[in-house]
Amino acid sequence: xxxxxxxxxxxxxxxxxxxxxxxxxxxxxxxxxxxxxxxxxxxxxxxxxxxxxxxxxxxxxxxxxxxxxxxxxxxxxxxxxxxxxxxxxxxxxxxxxxxxxxxxxxxxxxxxxxxxxxxxxxxxxxxxxxxxxxxxxxxxxxxxxxxxxxxxxxxxxxxxxxxxxxxxxxxxxxxxxxxxxxxxxxxxxxxxxxxxxxxxxxxxxxxxxxxxxxxxxxxxxxxxxxxxxxxxxxxxxxxxxxxxxxxxxxxxxxxxxxxxxxxxxxxxxxxxxxxxxxxxxxxxxxxxxxxxxxxxxxxxxxxxxxxxxxxxxxxxxxxxxxxxxxxxxxxxxxxxxxxxxxxxxxxxxxxxxxxxxxxxxxxxxxxxxxxxxxxxxxxxxxxxxxxxxxxxxxxxxxx
Amino acid sequence: xxxxxxxxxxxxxxxxxxxxxxxxxxxxxxxxxxxxxxxxxxxxxxxxxxxxxxxxxxxxxxxxxxxxxxxxxxxxxxxxxxxxxxxxxxxxxxxxxxxxxxxxxxxxxxxxxxxxxxxxxxxxxxxxxxxxxxxxxxxxxxxxxxxxxxxxxxxxxxxxxxxxxxxxxxxxxxxxxxxxxxxxxxxxxxxxxxxxxxxxxxxxxxxxxxxxxxxxxxxxxxxxxxxxxxxxxxxxxxxxxxxx
Ligand SMILES: Cc1ncc(COP(=O)(O)O)c(C=O)c1O
Numbered sequence: 196x197x198x199x200x201x202x203x204x205x206x207x208x209x210x211x212x213x214x215x216x217x218x219x220x221x222x223x224x225x226x227x228x229x230x231x232x233x234x235x236x237x238x239x240x241x242x243x244x245x246x247x248x249x250x251x252x253x254x255x256x257x258x259x260x261x262x263x264x265x266x267x268x269x270x271x272x273x274x275x276x277x278x279x280x281x282x283x284x285x286x287x288x289x290x291x292x293x294x295x296x297x298x299x300x301x302x303x304x305x306x307x308x309x310x311x312x313x314x315x316x317x318x319x320x321x322x323x324x325x326x327x328x329x330x331x332x333x334x335x336x337x338x339x340x341x342x343x344x345x346x347x348x349x350x351x352x353x354x355x356x357x358x359x360x361x362x363x364x365x366x367x368x369x370x371x372x373x374x375x376x377x378x379x380x381x382x383x384x385x386x387x388x389x390x391x392x393x394x395x396x397x398x399x400x401x402x403x404x405x406x407x408x409x410x411x412x413x414x415x416x417x418x419x420x421x422x423x424x425x426x427x428x429x430x431x432x433x434x435x436x437x438x439x440x441x442x443x444x445x446x447x448x449x450x451x452x453x454x455x456x457x458x459x460x461x462x463x464x465x466x467x468x469x470x471x472x473x474x475x476x477x478x479x480x481x482x483x484x485x486x487x488x489x490x491x492x493x494x495x496x497x498x499x500x501x502x503x504x505x506x507x508x509x510x511x512x513x514x515x516x517x518x519x520x521x522x523x524x525x526x527x528x529x530x531x532x533x534x535x536x537x538x539x540x541x542x543x544x545x546x547x548x549x550x551x552x553x554x555x556x557x558x559x560x561x562x563x564x565x566x567x568x569x570x571x572x573x574x575x576x577x578x579x580x581x582x583x584x585x586x587x588x589x590x591x592x593x594x
Numbered sequence: 595x596x597x598x599x600x601x602x603x604x605x606x607x608x609x610x611x612x613x614x615x616x617x618x619x620x621x622x623x624x625x626x627x628x629x630x631x632x633x634x635x636x637x638x639x640x641x642x643x644x645x646x647x648x649x650x651x652x653x654x655x656x657x658x659x660x661x662x663x664x665x666x667x668x669x670x671x672x673x674x675x676x677x678x679x680x681x682x683x684x685x686x687x688x689x690x691x692x693x694x695x696x697x698x699x700x701x702x703x704x705x706x707x708x709x710x711x712x713x714x715x716x717x718x719x720x721x722x723x724x725x726x727x728x729x730x731x732x733x734x735x736x737x738x739x740x741x742x743x744x745x746x747x748x749x750x751x752x753x754x755x756x757x758x759x760x761x762x763x764x765x766x767x768x769x770x771x772x773x774x775x776x777x778x779x780x781x782x783x784x785x786x787x788x789x790x791x792x793x794x795x796x797x798x799x800x801x802x803x804x805x806x807x808x809x810x811x812x813x814x815x816x817x818x819x820x821x822x823x824x825x826x827x828x829x830x831x832x833x834x835x836x837x838x
Contacts, residue, residue, distance in 0.1 A: 213706040213708065213709065214706050214707075214708070215677045215678075215704045215705065215706050216633070216704055217633060217634040217703050217704050217727060217729075218703075218726070218727035218728060218729040218731075218732055218740075218751065219634070219727075219729040219731060219751065219754045219755070221707075221729070221731075221732070221736065222729070222731040222732065222733060222736075223731075225733075361640075362630070362631075362644075367631065371631050371633060374633045375633060375634075375636075375756055378633070378634060378754065378755055378756055379754065379755040379756060381731070381754060382731075382754070476681075477678060477681060477682055478676075478677045478678045478681045478704075479631070479678060480631075480633075481704075483681065483706075488678070488682060490682070490683070491652050491653055491654075491679060491682060492629070492653075492676070492678045492679035492680070492681065492682030492683075493629065493630040493647065493678075493679075494630045494631050494678070
């Protein structure tokens with residue numbers, strides 16, 4: 196058999212992507228790919244997914260003008276794509292509903308997931324409750340501490356939360372633990388990956404389920420101001436909310452796309468999680484992408500105040516957009532994100548997730564360089580209720 | 595085929611194990627290059643890799659060790675190494691360095707099968723062994739693309755799941771038969787092989803038994819880890835048939 200015949204062309208974004216996993220997982224990935232291919236050609240699936248997004252998730256989410264933030268930034272009109280209003284409070288639910296439907300199609304009864312901020316864990320637990328699936332979520336102990344409200348929500352939703360004490364006790368380690376569990380349970384269990392990362396077909400699958408964000412944004416921009424936006428800004432952890440809003444606009448050269456990574460305490464190795472800004476090509480968690488590794492290929496330690504961005508990898512399609520120059524990736528520090536967290540709360544009455552606050556900070560900087568007749572959309576990926584306690588620890592009581 | 599984590603608990607111990615192995619105990623030794631995020635490893639090997647990394651062991655140290663003692667070791671020496679490490683500096687460069695150091699083969703448990711053809715010419719240029727994994731769930735169609743890409747021996751997983759210590763050994767004979775029909779290469783079986791009895795059962799069907807976690811665990815509970823590893827390997831080798 197020649198290489199052309201065996202290569203999963205679909206799983207590659209330029210030089211990035213692929214399927215770097217132990218053989219034990221390959222058949223399950225093939226099965227997932229097949230189930231998804233069947234689902235895509237089944238009008239029933241599309242219908243069920245769309246009606247769940249409408250009636251259960253509450254889509255379409257609004258596009259809200261942000262007049263006071265616009266005034267503050269002193270440039271382009273700022274608009275908020277309100278994923279914070281989706282059921283469970285973040286974009287993550289779009290993906291988990293889609294993958295739960297696939298789980299059912301594959302006849303599997305048990306679901307596992309990794310989570311950092313806990314939003315993907317909550318969204319997975321929610322979808323599993325809705326479909327009567329058994330659910331176990333892996334979460335690093337540091338994230339259990341800083342996102343404790345979400346741990347309780349997952350338990351309320353009937354999920355088992357497995358606390359991971361390995362390594363840095365954050366998202367990377369939770370992902371390792373979920374993958375290891377999947378290796379042992381793959382016959383009966385589906386792994387709902389929470390971002391556009393992992394082995395093929397996950398990056399494409401998750402991006403497709405999230406792409407509803409971008410399609411809605413396109414129509415809403417035309418309704419609200421009669422044309423496409425000049426810029427779209429989204430935060431990038433693994434990259435699912437960003438891929439979800441960017442993918443529909445990749446072919447629109449006039450729409451500038453900006454991804455904001457976690458700049459942490461600064462540019463020194465170990466102080467940030469700005470994978471695309473500082474990383475190099477490598478393999479992590481099943482795909483070739485840009486990663487933060489030492490010169491030997493060991494995964495670097497990373498830091499961010501935001502659990503959902505505290506990850507040394509990024510989806511392979513983002514790596515491709517980065518090297519192609521289609522998307523501009525920048526870093527925003529912890530302090531800038533925390534300032535933006537307060538700013539959006541005070542000026543627009545929306546408390547963003549700390550992940551999302553990175554996008555807000557990057558967007559305010561960008562809008563300030565633009566003209567008043569231009570338009571910038573922020574993907575408001577999630578709300579900040581989960582971060583209230585951690586923000587109080589970081590900010591004090593605001594008296 | 596004994597597996598030890600290179601550099602656990604330190605690089606000297608690995609050297610002592612390699613030079614202390616009696617050729618009658620094993621024909622090939624597998625050295626695991628420590629990786630920060632080993633997905634296919636259970637707690638025992640994962641912990642040994644983390645400990646080795648913590649003491650500062652890098653692939654370069656492993657190559658250096660192998661280079662320094664290669665001439666004195668009659669057995670074959672194979673590296674088990676994650677794709678993340680191989681791909682970091684460019685796969686071709688890594689393979690050439692491993693060959694120059696004196697490794698006779700490579701096992702990359704998480705390589706993308708579709709990328710293997712890009713590295714096989716380098717493997718072949720150095721006449722190295724190259725083993726891809728075959729799992730119980732591997733389909734026949736996929737087996738037909740895996741086997742022609744293997745060199746030296748086939749690495750057959752005794753079970754789905756992770757490396758680790760297990761009391762039970764699944765019936766491996768149907769798997770072995772399935773592979774034998776398609777290749778003449780010897781078949782080595784690993785994952786969960788933990789005792790001399792397991793080794794003996796495996797060797798009734800396959801050509802080699804790979805034992806890792808049982809050896810690494812014995813090192814962790816001993817004051818003299820090299821001696822403990824050698825004791826365990828000797829005891830396991832009693833499961834080999836006398837003619838082997
Ligand atoms: C609200 C919110 N935004 C963004 C992210 C980052 O993930 P992604 O980059 O996949 O959108 C998370 C992850 O937990 C999140 O909860």
